Amino acid sequence: xKIPPFRLERYFDQYEFKVRxxxxxxDCQSMSINALLAMEPGASxxxxxxxxxxxxxxxxxxxxxxxxxxxxxxxxxDVLVHAGAEEAIFNAMHVLISPGDxxxxxSPCYQSLAEVARSAGAEVxxxxxxxxxxxxxxxxxLKQLLRPETKLVVINNPHNPTGALMSKSDFAxxxxxxxxxxxxxxxDEVYRSLESSxxxxxxxxxxxxxxxxxxxxxxxxxxxxxxxxGWIVTKNRSVYSALTAMKDxxxxxxxxxxxxxxxxxxxxxxxxxxxxxxxxxxxxxxxDDFFCRNEDLFQWRRxxxxxxxxPKYLRGAADGFCRKLVDEAGVMLLPGSLYGADFAxxxxxxxxxxxxxxxxxxxxxxxx
Ligand SMILES: Cc1ncc(COP(=O)(O)O)c(C=O)c1O
Numbered sequence: 333x334k335i336p337p338f339r340l341e342r343y344f345d346q347y348e349f350k351v352r353x354x355x356x357x358x359d360c361q362s363m364s365i366n367a368l369l370a371m372e373p374g375a376s377x378x379x380x381x382x383x384x385x386x387x388x389x390x391x392x393x394x395x396x397x398x399x400x401x402x403x404x405x406x407x408x409x410d411v412l413v414h415a416g417a418e419e420a421i422f423n424a425m426h427v428l429i430s431p432g433d434x435x436x437x438x439s440p441c442y443q444s445l446a447e448v449a450r451s452a453g454a455e456v457x458x459x460x461x462x463x464x465x466x467x468x469x470x471x472x473x474l475k476q477l478l479r480p481e482t483k484l485v486v487i488n489n490p491h492n493p494t495g496a497l498m499s500k501s502d503f504a505x506x507x508x509x510x511x512x513x514x515x516x517x518x519x520d521e522v523y524r525s526l527e528s529s530x531x532x533x534x535x536x537x538x539x540x541x542x543x544x545x546x547x548x549x550x551x552x553x554x555x556x557x558x559x560x561x562g563w564i565v566t567k568n569r570s571v572y573s574a575l576t577a578m579k580d581x582x583x584x585x586x587x588x589x590x591x592x593x594x595x596x597x598x599x600x601x602x603x604x605x606x607x608x609x610x611x612x613x614x615x616x617x618x619x620d621d622f623f624c625r626n627e628d629l630f631q632w633r634r635x636x637x638x639x640x641x642x643p644k645y646l647r648g649a650a651d652g653f654c655r656k657l658v659d660e661a662g663v664m665l666l667p668g669s670l671y672g673a674d675f676a677x678x679x680x681x682x683x684x685x686x687x688x689x690x691x692x693x694x695x696x697x698x699x700x
Pocket of ligand 1: 417
């Protein structure tokens with residue numbers, strides 16, 4: 333298999349654990365194992381007794397149940413646990429795609445959502461977001477891109493990198509369209525529950541569509557990226573069993589300590605999501621003020637959901653600017669060109685962590 337480098341990950345690799353201020357991370361505030369275990373009486377001792385043999389391939393039953401409880405009308409048998417959302421994307425695209433298939437993916441997008449399918453032989457058509465309309469993705473445009481043989485449409489709500497979120501009516505229309513037309517939906521929902529208002533929260537695809545796939549993970553909403561626990565929920569039994577067979581060639585089963593810790597965390601899913609929503613809310617207020625003070629340099633659109641946004645740099649390509657900022661001030665942003673040449677004047681900013689205000693101060697000091 334040949335696959336081009338994951339540009340964003342290669343960029344992170346240069347700076348993530350070296351720079352002073354991360355201002356583009358997409359995960360939320362994390363915590364130590366001790367802090368997590370302290371949330372649940374008896375968890376510390378039980379963690380120490382966790383057996384380190386192989387685990388059940390689809391995921392520990394208690395974890396699959398905790399994941400199923402995040403949704404309505406989902407049973408643990410619909411849940412397949414993976415090593416992060418990334419393994420789930422890789423396996424799903426290899427299961428769903430045959431060479432020559434036509435698929436549609438939003439643009440910009442988290443690179444692996446398009447790249448893995450392309451490397452598996454898909455012809456990928458981009459469904460572009462409209463920056464002028466809050467990066468919305470127009471269903472009329474999607475309909476024009478559909479072909480009779482289109483197999484899959486990949487969506488991501490809340491969206492990386494723009495923070496856009498489909499309206500409930502568009503989401504329902506898209507699900508109906510997939511059923512009429514016969515394409516599958518792959519719905520990346522790793523930022524679900526990080527909406528700026530609960531009214532905006534979409535149903536999960538697995539709650540409204542019997543054939544599609546919904547993707548979730550511990551990394552973003554729950555801030556526990558180091559667990560490397562993600563999942564696919566689908567009621568499509570043939571896809572589910574193909575995914576199970578595929579996983580035998582990647583991770584086989586999950587890390588036992590991570591499964592235990594994820595199960596503990598999901599017992600407190602609402603608390604963890606609430607903590608991160610508050611961090612995001614406070615950080616967004618600071619960003620509103622920052623971008624207002626610097627409107628000669630940047631164009632800012634407050635995102636509807638999630639811990640990231642995609643402002644525009646008004647003085648040309650953002651690459652040089654981001655490099656100078658990280659090299660001279662130790663503040664890391666992500667240049668938009670990592671999402672494709674069309675996005676070179678944008679950059680990604682991340683605000684899901686408590687360290688964000690300090691990073692923003694360093695950014696502003698650099699500008700002055
Ligand atoms: C939209 C989206 N999907 C999937 C992933 C992969 O998540 P993980 O790194 O936790 O596997 C990410 C990570 O940034 C993401 O932003």
